Amino acid sequence: METFGKRLAEAMDKRGRLCVGIDPHAALLTRWGLTDDIAGLERFAHTVVEALADRVAVLKPQSAFFERFGSRGIGILESTIRQSREAGALVLLDVKRGDIGSTMAAYASAYLDPSSSLCADAITVSPYLGVGSLRPAFDAAAANGGGVFVLGLTSNPEGPSVQHAVAKDKRTVAQTVIDEISLLNAGAEPLGSFGLVIGATIGDTGHDLSRVNGPLLAPGLGAQGATPSDLRSVFGESLRTVLPSYSREVLAAGPGVAELRAAADRVAADCETALG
Numbered sequence: 001m002e003t004f005g006k007r008l009a010e011a012m013d014k015r016g017r018l019c020v021g022i023d024p025h026a027a028l029l030t031r032w033g034l035t036d037d038i039a040g041l042e043r044f045a046h047t048v049v050e051a052l053a054d055r056v057a058v059l060k061p062q063s064a065f066f067e068r069f070g071s072r073g074i075g076i077l078e079s080t081i082r083q084s085r086e087a088g089a090l091v092l093l094d095v096k097r098g099d100i101g102s103t104m105a106a107y108a109s110a111y112l113d114p115s116s117s118l119c120a121d122a123i124t125v126s127p128y129l130g131v132g133s134l135r136p137a138f139d140a141a142a143a144n145g146g147g148v149f150v151l152g153l154t155s156n157p158e159g160p161s162v163q164h165a166v167a168k169d170k171r172t173v174a175q176t177v178i179d180e181i182s183l184l185n186a187g188a189e190p191l192g193s194f195g196l197v198i199g200a201t202i203g204d205t206g207h208d209l210s211r212v213n214g215p216l217l218a219p220g221l222g223a224q225g226a227t228p229s230d231l232r233s234v235f236g237e238s239l240r241t242v243l244p245s246y247s248r249e250v251l252a253a254g255p256g257v258a259e260l261r262a263a264a265d266r267v268a269a270d271c272e273t274a275l276g
């Protein structure tokens with residue numbers, strides 16, 4: 001079975017380095033002329049899939065915007081994941097789970113076990129209960145060719161109060177997370193399956209990403225104010241494995257399929273120039 005790291009490296013080579021988020025904000029549904037209900041959600045999500053799933057490397061549905069419609073919203077999330085994967089995109093489900101190991105095992109079954117209707121290629125997780133508590137997700141990913149992206153240095157302004165806190169060993173909380181993920185990816189080729197979320201908004205924080213050997217998801221571009229030219233200062237020598245991620249900046253171009261494609265092409269070209 002091919003690892004997620006290998007599948008992602010191939011997808012980025014073939015389709016370019018871009019992740020587009022599917023974030024059906026109420027304001028975007030209105031902007032698209034849709035109703036803020038289950039029918040609007042379905043039309044929105046499936047239009048993004050129609051426009052982009054056959055061309056971008058990764059689609060990233062934001063679970064929260066589906067969950068807000070209850071079980072029917074989860075149903076649309078399931079069909080969005082399925083259709084995206086059938087069209088060839090890798091699906092990173094942005095669900096930011098994190099719990100004690102025994103509960104984490106249930107989350108891993110829900111999102112990383114191929115027998116689940118919510119199974120994605122990869123998920124986002126939170127390391128707040130300790131990176132070790134995420135072990136069931138790492139194991140499920142490894143067993144099924146999936147990936148896990150751990151929050152490292154997030155794009156929001158509140159993140160540093162926790163992530164930059166310094167532990168007894170003089171490392172920041174974020175550096176501890178980065179180092180533990182680096183160990184999981186040691187020796188993997190061409191790319192490890194365990195990624196980090198590192199916001200494009202954070203500037204040069206002095207964290208060492210040089211040994212991660214896994215994908216670095218960079219949200220915060222576009223609507224949150226970061227630009228592709230910020231990537232160099234955030235990622236330094238580690239630009240090779242950066243996966244830029246946009247949601248609202250691209251989604252605002254809808255509802256036209258051609259306009260969504262043009263917006264994705266534009267940001268992908270901007271990032272390609274910046275990443276070199």
Ligand SMILES: O=c1ccn([C@@H]2O[C@H](COP(=O)(O)O)[C@@H](O)[C@H]2O)c(=O)[nH]1
Binds near residue numbers: 062156219222247
């Ligand atoms: O540090 C993080 C981690 C996750 N996100 C998520 O990415 C998208 C960003 O959406 P934009 O519209 O491009 O701002 C959203 O789903 C967040 O929950 C993040 O922004 N920062």
